[in-house]
Amino acid sequence: NAGVTQTPKFQVLKTGQSMTLQCAQDMNHEYMSWYRQDPGMGLRLIHYSVGAGITDQGEVPNGYNVSRSTTEDFPLRLLSAAPSQTSVYFCASSYFGTSGSYGYTFGSGTRLTVV
């Protein structure tokens, strides 16, 4: 009963490097999303997906790409890392249409530092 699994847990990147943060869920949730958490700012939505093959932008999408080729996986790509992307990243999922009432299941997070 894994829930939402994020890898890696920690990562240090140099400015300009690219990388992919992995997110997988085993609950057959249609809806998946990525948030970033910064001190004093709560969580802000980066990208989301309502099903395989469908993605859309959230509040802070610049510098990030996503794709959703399967229901289970929703990777987040940093194309050219910048120090402003230093943050803790959370993946979350829910059943389609019920997140309004039931909320999300969150992964344990990826702490990213860009130097």
Next chain:
Amino acid sequence: GNSVTQMEGPVTLSEEAFLTINCTYTATGYPSLFWYVQYPGEGLQLLLKATKADDKGSNKGFEATYRKETTSFHLEKGSVQVSDSAVYFCALSDRLSADSSYKLIFGSGTRLLVRP
């Protein structure tokens, strides 16, 4: 747009003290309201929720009542323990589009420290 405002932290209490963490919201329509808790080094866990006005959510001794007249959802606990030390986030659901998908809008979080 819809938003959530939480009291600034940290909130420092002695064990067995009464806890209140204030949360107010701005929203059109009738969103569901949530409290999430984040323990050190972990992700967010749903603590409790309320889906309509006057509903009371409760879990692990925590309670919050959906007050539409004051647009509030304050978190309370009668007697806190050291193990309650964490960051608490208030959130509301916001419809993303007409296809019924939702996003959560979070407050900035309130850190609670409980001393023995």
